[in-house]
Amino acid sequence: MTSTAVPSSSVTLGRKSARRVLILGGIALIAGGMLFGDIFAVFILHQNGARTGETLLAATRAVAARDSAGVKEDFARIGGLLEDHGTKLDAHAHMIAAGYLALMLALLQSYVAFSSRTRKIFAQVFVAGGLLLPLGIFLIHYVGLAYSPFKVIGWASLLADSAGALLIAALLGEAWGLWRYYRGKRGDNAEPLLPQDHSWENRTLLAGGTVLILLGFLYGAWYAGNDLYEHEAREKTILGTMLNTSAGGGDATQSVSDYGTLQAEKAVDIAAHSHVIEFGLLAILLSFIQPFVFFASRLKRFWVKLMLAGSIILPVFVRLEMRLGLIAGGIADIGGLMVLIALIGMLTGVVRYPVALDALRRGAMSASQLLIFGGLILAAFGMLYGLHYALFVEHQTLDRMGGSLATAFVDAAERNLPAAQLAIDNYAKTKYDYVRQVDAHSHWIGLAMLMIIFGAVLDRTGFTERTRFIIAIALALGSFGFPGAVILQTVTHGSLFSSALAVVGSALVIGAMLAAAVGFARQRIQSDHVPRISETGQRR
Numbered sequence: 001m002t003s004t005a006v007p008s009s010s011v012t013l014g015r016k017s018a019r020r021v022l023i024l025g026g027i028a029l030i031a032g033g034m035l036f037g038d039i040f041a042v043f044i045l046h047q048n049g050a051r052t053g054e055t056l057l058a059a060t061r062a063v064a065a066r067d068s069a070g071v072k073e074d075f076a077r078i079g080g081l082l083e084d085h086g087t088k089l090d091a092h093a094h095m096i097a098a099g100y101l102a103l104m105l106a107l108l109q110s111y112v113a114f115s116s117r118t119r120k121i122f123a124q125v126f127v128a129g130g131l132l133l134p135l136g137i138f139l140i141h142y143v144g145l146a147y148s149p150f151k152v153i154g155w156a157s158l159l160a161d162s163a164g165a166l167l168i169a170a171l172l173g174e175a176w177g178l179w180r181y182y183r184g185k186r187g188d189n190a191e192p193l194l195p196q197d198h199s200w201e202n203r204t205l206l207a208g209g210t211v212l213i214l215l216g217f218l219y220g221a222w223y224a225g226n227d228l229y230e231h232e233a234r235e236k237t238i239l240g241t242m243l244n245t246s247a248g249g250g251d252a253t254q255s256v257s258d259y260g261t262l263q264a265e266k267a268v269d270i271a272a273h274s275h276v277i278e279f280g281l282l283a284i285l286l287s288f289i290q291p292f293v294f295f296a297s298r299l300k301r302f303w304v305k306l307m308l309a310g311s312i313i314l315p316v317f318v319r320l321e322m323r324l325g326l327i328a329g330g331i332a333d334i335g336g337l338m339v340l341i342a343l344i345g346m347l348t349g350v351v352r353y354p355v356a357l358d359a360l361r362r363g364a365m366s367a368s369q370l371l372i373f374g375g376l377i378l379a380a381f382g383m384l385y386g387l388h389y390a391l392f393v394e395h396q397t398l399d400r401m402g403g404s405l406a407t408a409f410v411d412a413a414e415r416n417l418p419a420a421q422l423a424i425d426n427y428a429k430t431k432y433d434y435v436r437q438v439d440a441h442s443h444w445i446g447l448a449m450l451m452i453i454f455g456a457v458l459d460r461t462g463f464t465e466r467t468r469f470i471i472a473i474a475l476a477l478g479s480f481g482f483p484g485a486v487i488l489q490t491v492t493h494g495s496l497f498s499s500a501l502a503v504v505g506s507a508l509v510i511g512a513m514l515a516a517a518v519g520f521a522r523q524r525i526q527s528d529h530v531p532r533i534s535e536t537g538q539r540r
Contacts, residue, residue: 016120017109017116017119017120017191018106018109018112018116018119018120018122018123018191019106019109019123019191021120021123021124021127022102022103022105022106022109022123022126022127023102023103023106023289023292023350024347024350024351025099025102025123025126025127025130026098026099026100026101026102026103026105026106026127026285027099027103027343027346027347027350028099028347029095029096029098029099029102029127029130029131030095030096030099030100030103030282030343031099031340031343031344031347032095032099033092033093033094033095033096033099033134034096034336034339034340034343035340036088036091036092036095036134037092037096037336038333038336038337038340040088040089040092041329041332041333041336042333044084044085044088045085046329048081048084048085049085049260049263049264051081052078052081052082052085053256053257053259053260055074055077055078055081056074056078056256056259057252057253057256058070058074059071059074059075059078059409060242060245060246060252060255060256060409061246061252062074062409062413063243063246063247063252063409063412063413064246064247064249064250064251064252065413066413066414066415067413068410068413068414071406071409071410071413072406072410074409075402075405075406075409078402079402080141082402083140083141084141087137087138087140087141088138088141090134090137091134091135091137091138092134093442094133094134094137095130095131095133095134096278097445097446097449098126098129098130098131098133098134098167099130100278100281100282100285100449101126101130101167101171101379101445101449102123102126102127102130103285103286103288103289104285104375104449104452104453104456105123105126105171105174106288106289107194107285107288107452107456108174108178108372108376108452108456109191110190110191110192110193110194111177111178111181111182111372112174112177112178112181112187113177113178113180113181113185113186113187113190114177114180114187115187115188116187116188116191118177118187119177119187119191122170122173122174122177123170125166125169125170125173126166126167126170126171126174128163128166129163129164129165129166129167129170130163130167131163132159132160132162132163132166133160133163133164133167134160135159135160135163136156136157136158136159136160136161136162136163137156137160138156139156139159140154140156140157140160142156143155143156144156152395152396152399153391153395157390160390161387161390161391164383164386164387164390165387167383168380168383168384168387171376171379171380171383172380174376175373175376175377175380178372178373178376179373182369182373194288194289194291197287197288197290197291199290199297200297200301201287201290201293201297201300201301201304202287202288202290203287204304204308205283205284205286205287205290205304205307205308206283206284206287206457206460206520207517207520208280208283208308208311209279209280209281209282209283209284209285209287210280210284210513210516210517210520211280211517212276212277212279212280212283212311212312213276213277213280213281213284213450213513214280214510214513214514214517215276215280216273216274216276216277216280216315217277217506217509217510217513218510219272219273219276220273220277220506221506221510223269223270223273224502224506227265227269231262231265231266232428232431232432232435234262235259235262235428235431236424236425236428238255238258238259238262239259239405239408239424239427240421240424241255242255242256242259243408243409243412243417243420243421243424244412244417246409246412246413247412247413247415247417247420261322264321264322265322268318268319268321268322269319271315271318272315272316272318272319273315275314275315275318276311276315277446279310279311279314279315279339280311281446281449281450281453282307282311282339283307283308283311284453284457285453286304286307286346288456289346289350292349292350292353293346293349293350293353294349294350294352294353295345295349295352299345300349302345303342303345303346303349304342306338306339306341306342306345307338307339307342307343309335309338310334310335310336310337310338310339310340310342311335311339312335313331313332313334313335313338314332314335314336314339315332315335316332316335317329317331317332317335318332367455367458367465367468367469367471367472368455368456368458368459368468368472369455370455370469370472370473370476371451371452371454371455371458371472371475371476372451372452372455372456374451374476374479374480375448375449375450375451375452375455375479376448376452377448378444378445378447378448378451378479378480379444379445379448379449379452381444382441382442382444382445382448382483383445385440385441385444386441386445389437389438389441393437397430397433397434397437398434400426400430401427401430401431401434404423404424404426404427404430405423405424405427407419407420407423408420408421408423408424408427411423429493432490432493433490436486436487436489436490437487437490439483439486440483440484440486440487441483443482443483443486444479444483447478447479447482447483447509448479450475450479450509451475451476451479454472454475454512454516455472457520458471458472458516460519460520461516461519461520462519462520463515463519467515467519468519471512471515471516471519472512474508474509474511474512474515475508475509475512475513477505477508478504478505478506478507478508478509478510478511478512479505479509480505481501481504481505481508482502482505482506482508482509483505484501484505485498485499485501485502485504485505486498486502488501489502
């Protein structure tokens, strides 16, 4: 049985090449992040939410008893629980995102005009940063501010921020090498282009990934239009009712329950939206490395089917958790495990891959060039914004949010209801800004990855170069503009202009995705008649 088609002439995946470091490191980071996410979902997430709800209920009872000191103690515990939840969730997300970027950089190594040694150093720096960043985030809750010379930043935060700086430096280095290539310079021992692969695995992952991303964007647009603002208004109303009931000496158990239900609704909506897009990106990335998965075609097809099935099962049943409860949660976890097993299977195949041969081909494509280079710049910008936000904004914003909410409960305990309502209003305004700042950061990086991916595959669409360039312009404008409009909403609360700008940016991305999907459907697949490498390593 054959494994994959590999043209012959020069080394494709050398054992010490930058591409191999990035492929192995990227898949390992994604698999590790998913495994950590499954552990977090099963053993920490629900228990943490239950303890947070119990502590919030205790705070309402302290309000009813006019015990302002008890309120402060309860909110200190709530702050610790939320930090525990947030740092673990962020560690999971950042490890997976770093893995995605590593795989994307592996695709671009043919166009990075540096020596093989320099490319490998950049690759190692990036993978090291991708590992240290989530480690630092994970340790924030446990290390805290102990022995830190700063008021709000501990040593674990410094480790995470330093790792983020490593990622930014590596990305900018790759962008510089790409710019050198486009200016006509070449590095020694350049890595060849990835083999042109029209196998069933490649086509299925490429088409399936595109459909998943498109569905994720459509679901996100629906959520933003129908649920986002309603959830924010309902949260403010529930908190006000909770305080009024407690201040009147009543039992706020129902309000606390309503608040927990609302948080669960928001969590499943966001998780379903983000996971289906992430799995779509992963499927497209994995389509490129199929020539390096050194297994028989039958086994490779099994990994592809398992991966795509899990990519559908997990977000669908995450969304159904509010209706089906733990049954849906268990099925979603099985979906995640399916994707994880497929990833580990493909990683094993890449490890088994021998030093193979491939044809060296160079060339620049204007539409693809725009997306790839623009995506690298946007990813670096998104990370710089995230680094700036983590250092100078996030801790202060979280302190204001927690302080406003705690102040509202203390004022309610002291029966100063106008002041309590004012504090709730301040909490709602601060959270409004916080949600959009975090969303802009994550969307900039996520859309940057999408630009890089489609820059690598745009030439496979059945369109003319002019049409491809129009698609590239629409995707680039939407990718830059949509998160920018979200940030603008923090300056102009409730502004029709910023909301319309966000809609236009989102529509540009969705329109580009639809056009790309049509282009992939129109492509004509032609046989290359190239030599093949069998499972035993023999050319056939």
